[in-house]
Every structure is written in C-alpha cells, then in structure tokens.
Amino acid sequence: MKQQHLQHKLNQLPVMCAMSNQSRIRLERVTKRWDASAAVDNISFDVTPGQFVILLGPSGCGKSTTLRMIAGLEEASGGHIYIGERDD
Secondary structure: OHHHHHHHHHHHHHOEEEEEEOOEEEEEEEEEEEEEEEEEEEEEEEOOOOOOOOOOOOOOOHHHHHHHHOEEEEEEEOEEEEOOEOOO
16 A cells, blocks of 8 residues: 555656756766865766766765765865756
8 A cells, every 4th residue: 555655656746857958967076175174085977868876885975965066055176067068
C-alpha cells in the first residue's frame, strides 16, 4: 500500500525540464577555501544533459560545498563553473 502511494505521488511530480532545455555543467579547477583550509581543492568534471551524477565521499570531503557552488549559494575561491555557456 505504501509503495503504491509513493509511486502515485512520484507520478504527480512535474517534469522539471525537457532535454532540449537542459544545460551542460562544467567545473574547471574549482577550489573553495576558508582561510588556510581547502574544502574543495582543484576539482574538474563535466555533466552533460541527461547524465546522472552522484558525488560520493566521506563526511567533510566537499560534496555539499561543491553542490552549493554549482547552485550559486557559495562563491568559488578559484577556477570556473560553467552552466550552459554561462561562467558563474
């Protein structure tokens, strides 16, 4: 019963964006520092439209900080974050 209810709820979720509206995400040598401590150090990767990506690692390795920088909630100390053709 719970699984059917959950599936019903998932089917009601709106589609967030069509494939044609998705943008590539690219990080080039991105770093985030607080004083002498590096939360993210020189990370680079690409995410193409339709690709599913998971950030894995131990607590404190910079997963959430990386996502916060991609979302624009944190400013990178160095490197570049591109969303589509835009350099954020």
